Amino acid sequence: MDKFELKLDQAARAAWLSYVGGLTQDEIAGQLGVSRPGVQRLLALARQEGVVKVHIDHPIATCVALGHALAERFELRYCDVVPANADAPEDAARYLAVAGAKRLAQYVERSEPLTLSLGSGRSVRAAVEALDRVERPQHRFVSLIGNVARDGSSNRFDAVMALADKTGGERFLLPAPVVAESVAERQAMLSQRLFKAIADVAAASRAALIGIGRIDAQATLYQDHFINDAELDELLRLEAVGELLGWPLDSHGAPIECSLTQRVTSLPLSRFGDQLMVGIAGGRDKAPAILAALRGGWLKGLITDEVAARWILAAR
């Protein structure tokens, strides 16, 4: 019999005793008549040779695996993947919100004063709503994207507003529409003292939770009338597939320069290099946009669902 096979036999014995039998390495060493480090090596060999197979018998396991793969591929600090319930699509959105709320809670529950940024998107809003109410007046919450509608009214239902309401923290809202009417208007806004002050607060924030938008006829930017038909057409022509804070990205995640971007009032993406930008979005439709954001390296964290995760990993 082969010398290597004999060793593998021993390794399999050791593996059984360790993983199934539940013995300690010392006991196994006694049983097999080798030293404790010898057992160590046998176990390492058994794992390396694939003799030991571990299976996690729970639906969530595939989600964790997907998240791990995404985190590895795109160098994320973390990636949460929630199950996509095919039977009840509305559940997926709720799962996403709960997962987002969990991450938010990790920050908000801390008692040291903290600055947190929030982007736009229904998912961000839903995450905030899923958060438990907790008194944290010491925190500051900044919106990274304008919350003024075309008609000049402030959006009462902004995520920052909701979060500040829930915690009693301070709120900092960008006093601007997402897209200015003209380049000159944008310049005027950006040079406001208040605007700069808010940008400073945002720069000091620990982390940011932002939505990821798609660019097509169902794009939020378009449906909420932040951009018009002509602007959408231009973006589609330039092959934009997604947007972060209103900044359009191509399929490789590179920012797209165009007439629209001359008038976007959000803080530039490049300003967030050192903070933990977390994207939250899910669903097959948003997958290409998420992939673009990941490829561009803009995100350090991601909260998504199984469907999007699978699509992205399959897209290579």
Add this chain to the structure above:
Amino acid sequence: MDKFELKLDQAARAAWLSYVGGLTQDEIAGQLGVSRPGVQRLLALARQEGVVKVHIDHPIATCVALGHALAERFELRYCDVVPANADAPEDAARYLAVAGAKRLAQYVERSEPLTLSLGSGRSVRAAVEALDRVERPQHRFVSLIGNVARDGSSNRFDAVMALADKTGGERFLLPAPVVAESVAERQAMLSQRLFKAIADVAAASRAALIGIGRIDAQATLYQDHFINDAELDELLRLEAVGELLGWPLDSHGAPIECSLTQRVTSLPLSRFGDQLMVGIAGGRDKAPAILAALRGGWLKGLITDEVAARWILAAR
């Protein structure tokens, strides 16, 4: 969603990260936003609820499992089970011998002086033969069963002789036939000074490796003419199924008192209460005998093969 299910979700996540992802509990704690002891508890829960399934992908695994089950059931210090190669039956005997030699080597290789007992049986002999030659003149080897044939000649091929030859150790042989011609002859032998001296050496031995014999027309005792037709018939009538050192046992492992046992010269089984008696035998045919020996509680170690192990465990 159920509170318990949520916890199990978390537990499954933790289990995946730990067993598949290979993260430490500290890292998992960071990922999941719980304390390290929390992860500990989650992993314990996952194991307890059967979320984690470990499979050892190697034929030897079933052998180890069988051995473990036998050791548990019959309170053995250890139980080695070797694979039964259905294609090559002669291999089974060699495997058994190698396994026996391994256990023997554990004792023999020690440098402190050691006394070791050996019983009868082809398996014991084969185990000794499979042992590597090693110089250990400090050891003492005792035979627990007579090695004098009916014609008065000493059995040159006794296991003790072979082992002493291999190691240069001292040999102590019982100067008697296995079964005396008469009760009186047995008395005479047992009262010899030499006989008593050997019994004392045997009593001082650390461990004993003994064969397990079956009682039927193919019984070694009978085929080697240690007992005659009439004696075999008596044993069968009294429902003996096996023997240890010539002492017949019924199917529950209880010693059988009969005319034959009045003349057996081996040391009584009850004398070995405090030492490590290891049985070695395999094969479907010997399985009932092995089961009897186990049920009687005579053995503290067992070396057998897959076929016998399966039969014994199935016999309940």
Add this chain to the structure above:
DNA sequence: TCATTGGACGAGCAAATGATCGTATGCGAG
């Protein structure tokens, strides 16, 4: 409203684990 009890939580500690290093052992080439 307050006391009580059950359960969860985290600090701290002992045991177990994985890894490194120096040493021994065997094997092949010269």
Add this chain to the structure above:
DNA sequence: CTCGCATACGATCATTTGCTCGTCCAATGA
């Protein structure tokens, strides 16, 4: 036969793990 190389082994140490205990919080009942 001897040298050099490579491989394997076991002592030792840092890290990780499992566990115990005291504490706290929430639910329950008087």
